[in-house]
Amino acid sequence: MIVHLCDPTHMLRESEREAEKVLVRESPSRGRNSPHVAGFYHTKTGSISYIVWDPVTRMAAIVDPVLDFDEKCGTITGAFADNLLNFAQERGLQLTWILDTHPHADHFSAASYLKRITAVPMAIGRRVIDIQTTWKHIYAMPEFKNDGSQWDRLFDDNDEFKIGTLIARVVDSPGHTLASITYVIGDAAFTHDTLFMPDSGSARCDFPGGDARALYRTIQTILSFPDDTRLFAGHDYRPNGRAALWESTPVIQRAENRHAHRSLSEQDFISLRTNRDSTLPLPGLMLFALQVNIQGGKLPTSDQLGRAFLKFPIHDLTYRATEEP
Numbered sequence: 123m124i125v126h127l128c129d130p131t132h133m134l135r136e137s138e139r140e141a142e143k144v145l146v147r148e149s150p151s152r153g154r155n156s157p158h159v160a161g162f163y164h165t166k167t168g169s170i171s172y173i174v175w176d177p178v179t180r181m182a183a184i185v186d187p188v189l190d191f192d193e194k195c196g197t198i199t200g201a202f203a204d205n206l207l208n209f210a211q212e213r214g215l216q217l218t219w220i221l222d223t224h225p226h227a228d229h230f231s232a233a234s235y236l237k238r239i240t241a242v243p244m245a246i247g248r249r250v251i252d253i254q255t256t257w258k259h260i261y262a263m264p265e266f267k268n269d270g271s272q273w274d275r276l277f278d279d280n281d282e283f284k285i286g287t288l289i290a291r292v293v294d295s296p297g298h299t300l301a302s303i304t305y306v307i308g309d310a311a312f313t314h315d316t317l318f319m320p321d322s323g324s325a326r327c328d329f330p331g332g333d334a335r336a337l338y339r340t341i342q343t344i345l346s347f348p349d350d351t352r353l354f355a356g357h358d359y360r361p362n363g364r365a366a367l368w369e370s371t372p373v374i375q376r377a378e379n380r381h382a383h384r385s386l387s388e389q390d391f392i393s394l395r396t397n398r399d400s401t402l403p404l405p406g407l408m409l410f411a412l413q414v415n416i417q418g419g420k421l422p423t424s425d426q427l428g429r430a431f432l433k434f435p436i437h438d439l440t441y442r443a444t445e446e447p
């Protein structure tokens with residue numbers, strides 16, 4: 123007898139329907155050394171994935187791609203990520219990088235999914251190794267290689283790489299996580315979970331390795347970018363039901379974001395951020411997602427019967443880096 127707890131074809135149809143409605147908004151190149159950027163809004167997690175490209179050579183990178191995961195049925199699909207591939211194909215773009223800004227706690231990364239299809243290299247910040255080490259112990263995965271070898275390149279602060287004729291620069295951006303980085307590509311900066319739109323403030327810092335003081339300093343670095351830099355956020359939770367937005371500038375942030383206002387001292391920011399974090403529940407997908415995202419989005423291997431499993435810890439999650447299990 124075959125028992126379907128969830129009808130997998132129904133779930134696939136659901137996620138495909140969702141993917142068909144994806145909001146895509148473009149931010150055109152402003153000329154020389156200025157990329158064209160398209161943002162794709164993932165409604166379920168309030169995340170934005172990006173394609174950024176050089177209008178001269180049409181070489182492109184994907185930033186923070188999302189993989190669809192339904193935790194109720196254990197269904198994983200690439201329907202949303204396929205939108206990025208279809209877009210790239212329709213525009214005649216040649217993908218050269220799949221970039222993550224940090225290991226995400228609220229959604230699965232589609233980096234490995236996209237690499238499997240495109241053979242394009244994946245990259246992230248080098249300090250992902252520290253996050254791997256923490257979560258390796260939390261998940262009790264002694265065989266897991268916490269050396270960053272799951273990615274093709276690990277970036278250090280100030281590293282540069284090319285997307286066609288554009289120079290991309292890496293800026294260490296700790297605070298939300300200790301491995302967070304910003305990609306500065308021409309006049310565009312992908313800040314992910316640092317500053318959100320001005321009405322949403324800044325990212326939480328209470329995950330292992332998060333640090334409000336470090337986040338304040340990272341925000342100051344981002345605000346010191348040229349005034350007209352296009353800042354692209356990684357999330358938008360649409361406060362008061364407004365339309366999803368994700369692009370701002372340092373000038374807008376300084377004027378309108380109370381977490382980035384020039385009158386806010388470091389100590390005041392730390393109090394503001396810490397008080398807010400103490401009220402937030404953990405992201406619903408965190409314990410599902412991190413075991414996948416510390417492996418670049420690689421899913422668990424299936425057994426001979428085609429069954430694959432995620433681990434879900436139910437013990438005390440307190441972990442000190444000096445402790446060995």
Ligand SMILES: [Fe+2]
Nearest residue numbers: 225226227315
């Ligand atoms: Fe995050």
